[in-house]
Amino acid sequence: MSVVATSSRFKDNAHRALGDGQLQKALGNVRHNFIDRRAQAAARLPEFDALRDQARDLRDHVLAHLDIYLDIYTQKVTAAGGHVHFARTSEEACRIITDLAKARGAKTVTKGKSMVSEEIGLNAALERNGIEAVETDLGEYIIQIRGEAPSHIIAPAVHLNQEDIEHDFRRLHTWLPKDRDLTAPESLLAEARATLRAKFLASDIGITGANFLVAETGTSVIVTNEGNGDLTQILPKVHVVVASIEKIAPTLEDVSGFMRVLARSATGQDMSVYTTFSTGPRRPGDVDGPEEYHVVLVDNGRSNMLGTDFQEMLRCIRCGACMNHCPVYHAVGGHAYGWVYPGPMGAVLTPSLIGVAEAGHLPNASTFCGRCESACPVRIPLPKLMRHWREREFERHLSPATVRSGLALWAFFAKRPKLYGLAARIGVKILALAGRSKGRFAWLPLAGGWTKYRDMPAPQGQTFQAMWKSRGGAVR
Amino acid sequence: MSEARDDILANIRRSLGVSADDASRRQIVATRIATAAKGLLPARGEGDIEKRIATFRAQAESVAATVARVAATADIPAEIAHFLRTNNLPATVRMGEDERLAALPWATTAIDITKGPSDGNDLSSVSHAEAGVAETGTLALVSGAHNPTNLNFLPDNHIVIIQAGTVVPTYEAVWEMVRARYGKGMMPRTVNFITGPSRSADIEQKMLLGAHGPRRLHIVIVG
Numbered sequence: 001m002s003v004v005a006t007s008s009r010f011k012d013n014a015h016r017a018l019g020d021g022q023l024q025k026a027l028g029n030v031r032h033n034f035i036d037r038r039a040q041a042a043a044r045l046p047e048f049d050a051l052r053d054q055a056r057d058l059r060d061h062v063l064a065h066l067d068i069y070l071d072i073y074t075q076k077v078t079a080a081g082g083h084v085h086f087a088r089t090s091e092e093a094c095r096i097i098t099d100l101a102k103a104r105g106a107k108t109v110t111k112g113k114s115m116v117s118e119e120i121g122l123n124a125a126l127e128r129n130g131i132e133a134v135e136t137d138l139g140e141y142i143i144q145i146r147g148e149a150p151s152h153i154i155a156p157a158v159h160l161n162q163e164d165i166e167h168d169f170r171r172l173h174t175w176l177p178k179d180r181d182l183t184a185p186e187s188l189l190a191e192a193r194a195t196l197r198a199k200f201l202a203s204d205i206g207i208t209g210a211n212f213l214v215a216e217t218g219t220s221v222i223v224t225n226e227g228n229g230d231l232t233q234i235l236p237k238v239h240v241v242v243a244s245i246e247k248i249a250p251t252l253e254d255v256s257g258f259m260r261v262l263a264r265s266a267t268g269q270d271m272s273v274y275t276t277f278s279t280g281p282r283r284p285g286d287v288d289g290p291e292e293y294h295v296v297l298v299d300n301g302r303s304n305m306l307g308t309d310f311q312e313m314l315r316c317i318r319c320g321a322c323m324n325h326c327p328v329y330h331a332v333g334g335h336a337y338g339w340v341y342p343g344p345m346g347a348v349l350t351p352s353l354i355g356v357a358e359a360g361h362l363p364n365a366s367t368f369c370g371r372c373e374s375a376c377p378v379r380i381p382l383p384k385l386m387r388h389w390r391e392r393e394f395e396r397h398l399s400p401a402t403v404r405s406g407l408a409l410w411a412f413f414a415k416r417p418k419l420y421g422l423a424a425r426i427g428v429k430i431l432a433l434a435g436r437s438k439g440r441f442a443w444l445p446l447a448g449g450w451t452k453y454r455d456m457p458a459p460q461g462q463t464f465q466a467m468w469k470s471r472g473g474a475v476r
Numbered sequence: 477m478s479e480a481r482d483d484i485l486a487n488i489r490r491s492l493g494v495s496a497d498d499a500s501r502r503q504i505v506a507t508r509i510a511t512a513a514k515g516l517l518p519a520r521g522e523g524d525i526e527k528r529i530a531t532f533r534a535q536a537e538s539v540a541a542t543v544a545r546v547a548a549t550a551d552i553p554a555e556i557a558h559f560l561r562t563n564n565l566p567a568t569v570r571m572g573e574d575e576r577l578a579a580l581p582w583a584t585t586a587i588d589i590t591k592g593p594s595d596g597n598d599l600s601s602v603s604h605a606e607a608g609v610a611e612t613g614t615l616a617l618v619s620g621a622h623n624p625t626n627l628n629f630l631p632d633n634h635i636v637i638i639q640a641g642t643v644v645p646t647y648e649a650v651w652e653m654v655r656a657r658y659g660k661g662m663m664p665r666t667v668n669f670i671t672g673p674s675r676s677a678d679i680e681q682k683m684l685l686g687a688h689g690p691r692r693l694h695i696v697i698v699g
Binding site for chain 2: 026027029030033034045046050051058064065066067068069070071072074076080086087088092136137138139142155156157158160161162165185186188189193196197200201215216217218219225226227228230231234235245250251252253254256257259260267269270271272274275276277278279280281282283285286287288289299303304305306307308348358406429457
């Protein structure tokens with residue numbers, strides 16, 4: 001895989017992110033906009049929660065019959081004149097696509113936004129073969145010219161401020177007048193639009209992802225707001241869809257149900273601007289559209305997740321609501337997670353795809369507040385899945401010595417309730433005495449990691465158990 | 477390649493603990509696809525035709541589309557001329573060979589018409605939608621010999637004509653129309669669901685119109 005994972009250095013990444021003023025400013029946008037807009041969209045649709053249940057059940061049905069659906073989907077694509085390619089690994093997927101491009105003498109490839117293409121490292125593979133890959137989603141274009149990975153699965157440049165983008169456009173678009181005014185975001189958008197319009201019209205192959213693959217009709221579905229995915233797939237002679245194997249929806253009716261929860265959960269829109277259903281290449285008599293249509297289905301570890309504790313993760317429809325609602329994501333942003341998928345869904349998916357040794361730290365990046373699960377349109381029990389990973393990390397002795405000895409110490413007391421009660425009473429008394437003047441600590445021995453970023457409240461002198469008892473609560 | 481396919485399908489079955497010759501699983505899938513049962517349908521798009529049109533209009537306007545309604549087909553060119561004038565646009569439009577568009581009395585206006593797919597230099601285009609979906613103010617357009625898909629995306633201003641009688645409550649109602657025309661399990665090359673003009677919020681989450689597709693979407697309801 002050509003995306004170098006730094007997930008094993010999550011702690012260092014997070015420290016750096018917390019100290020990055022620019023990043024912290026940009027993350028402020030996530031905290032408010034996404035959450036408020038989703039809540040408003042949900043409130044406008046009385047059936048929203050019932051639709052989430054339906055979406056969950058349908059995803060489970062698809063996963064339980066995935067082999068059969070893939071078979072039927074493949075037959076339908078072929079019948080419509082398209083080609084389906086299966087790829088077991090990232091390397092296989094990249095080779096299929098670069099071979100297709102080379103055989104057609106392609107020099108430029110335009111791309112719609114696709115997370116699985118990030119996962120398989122497609123851009124680097126194309127570049128190694130002398131093919132220019134141009135990202136056309138505005139956010140993806142911005143991070144591509146900065147040489148960065150996306151920091152969010154639907155808002156890839158959410159870690160940047162307007163000044164960052166202006167700086168990069170001035171650095172890269174050197175054919176434009178130096179004294180042009182780029183102070184308004186509209187002027188940045190207009191500049192990207194004009195630059196990319198030329199790329200769209202000159203492109204040899206268009207590569208998009210797929211939000212859904214419809215088994216009933218052999219159709220790939222993309223959902224965008226910009227229209228870049230459509231220009232990517234209708235202008236060049238060849239349209240290549242790259243999608244992971246679990247994207248199947250049985251029927252057009254089923255896709256309709258998913259559409260109702262996807263945009264509302266993602267951006268808080270009732271519906272994204274463009275939802276496009278593509279089936280095969282252009283038909284006899286069609287005046288535009290691609291002459292060839294290929295679908296590359298990527299497994300890359302997913303078939304191994306079925307039947308395990310992590311099967312529920314494959315319900316994911318990539319809306320980003322879990323990261324939008326995550327206090328850890330709000331604090332450190334997406335890059336700290338060190339690979340392609342950030343936030344709670346990334347913390348569960350990444351160890352499944354690249355291994356617990358490499359990404360075992362990520363499931364620890366959680367306060368277990370449960371907001372991710374409560375916002376998930378397909379109700380993935382993300383905290384439970386993160387806990388499964390933590391258990392595995394501990395079992396395989398991958399957790400650091402400090403964590404292991406801390407847990408061992410806690411376990412010693414937890415197994416001896418009387419001793420636990422005594423130690424807690426003493427500890428609480430000492431802390432209450434020491435902190436009585438201010439009611440909080442700006443520094444505590446052994447707790448520098450906590451007090452560096454926030455104060456620790458001082459306890460008021462009694463343990464919960466003691467207060468429970470004094471109020472007549474039942475004691476076991 | 478088929479080796480990769482066989483490997484992946486075999487691995488899925490192994491992980492799920494199922495066998496390839498389990499006919500009951502195949503039957504469940506075949507039934508689901510054959511019946512294409514509708515799921516839960518939001519009530520918001522329901523109602524008689526006037527209620528549906530009112531919902532469609534309100535939803536489309538809430539996502540920055542503009543909507544006009546004319547009484548008869550013959551009034552369409554004048555409405556389009558009015559839209560172009562109001563927005564200071566030249567009186568030129570590009571459109572496909574769709575007979576419903578060709579039959580309009582364009583000569584009553586000064587609009588200059590060119591036909592065929594766009595080369596990226598057209599300011600305004602006109603398309604005919606097959607349906608409108610009330611629940612979200614969404615237009616449904618299909619590709620074909622007479623409807624270049626790129627006219628929905630390349631020009632800065634997209635004008636879409638829709639017959640009042642084709643405003644349906646839900647997306648599912650569009651699929652009924654598509655199946656009636658193309659057959660069960662069949663689709664035209666492209667079906668475009670369009671809800672408002674193109675936009676992006678990739679710069680500091682500020683919503684800006686006209687990212688790569690049209691900056692303006694003008695819907696003309698007829699009847």
